[in-house]
Amino acid sequence: MDFFALKGTLEGLGYAVSCFASADEACDYLDGQVDGTTVGFGGSMTLDQMGLFERLSAHNEVAWHHKSHKGPGLKAELQKAHAARVYFSSVNALAETGEIVNIDNTGNRVGSTWYGHEKLFLVVRRNKIVPDLAGAIHRARNVAAPRNAQRLGKKTPCAQKADKCYDCNSPDRICRGLSVFWRCLAGASIEIVLIDEDLGY
Numbered sequence: 001m002d003f004f005a006l007k008g009t010l011e012g013l014g015y016a017v018s019c020f021a022s023a024d025e026a027c028d029y030l031d032g033q034v035d036g037t038t039v040g041f042g043g044s045m046t047l048d049q050m051g052l053f054e055r056l057s058a059h060n061e062v063a064w065h066h067k068s069h070k071g072p073g074l075k076a077e078l079q080k081a082h083a084a085r086v087y088f089s090s091v092n093a094l095a096e097t098g099e100i101v102n103i104d105n106t107g108n109r110v111g112s113t114w115y116g117h118e119k120l121f122l123v124v125r126r127n128k129i130v131p132d133l134a135g136a137i138h139r140a141r142n143v144a145a146p147r148n149a150q151r152l153g154k155k156t157p158c159a160q161k162a163d164k165c166y167d168c169n170s171p172d173r174i175c176r177g178l179s180v181f182w183r184c185l186a187g188a189s190i191e192i193v194l195i196d197e198d199l200g201y
């Protein structure tokens with residue numbers, strides 16, 4: 001996969017794009033970009049593994065229910081993240097043709113990528129990149145979602161081996177909606193941060 005070509009494709013679709021050789025370099029860059037403001041995070045193993053929450057929390061007001069509230073304060077924390085000026089999310093898959101795919105359960109993450117923030121950063125690691133939209137949807141459904149279900153201990157058929165999606169009808173199903181960006185949303189400020197490393201789901 002050619003990062004230079006992908007950057008050009010994404011810029012042609014209206015996104016700002018920054019590229020980094022490692023998660024540490026990306027973290028340093030983002031730490032310098034976002035200062036003294038409110039920040040929301042969507043659920044993401046990539047962001048967690050980068051340590052970005054800890055870095056930004058030192059000089060911003062950061063809301064992320066994964067870190068700070070899992071009990072009674074959960075709803076308020078989600079609303080705080082949704083109201084933040086800057087929002088961070090990873091993606092389930094990015095096509096080399098430019099489409100961005102995410103699956104969501106409650107809708108908080110996907111909803112925040114669609115609207116409501118002054119600036120959206122989408123952090124994408126190398127292993128999320130596939131050739132086309134069909135491959136991106138396949139990856140989101142059959143790689144990212146089963147691994148997340150397994151990590152979360154869900155009672156779904158995919159959680160046993162995280163091998164594929166069984167299109168289950170389980171009450172624990174985490175796949176409730178699919179988001180596809182064909183190009184940068186009108187009027188939105190979206191920066192895609194490409195990292196040439198494998199991590200996250």
Ligand code: SF4
Nearest residue numbers: 158165166167168175
């Ligand atoms: S639809 Fe069900 S089986 Fe398929 S990935 Fe989602 S939770 Fe797993």
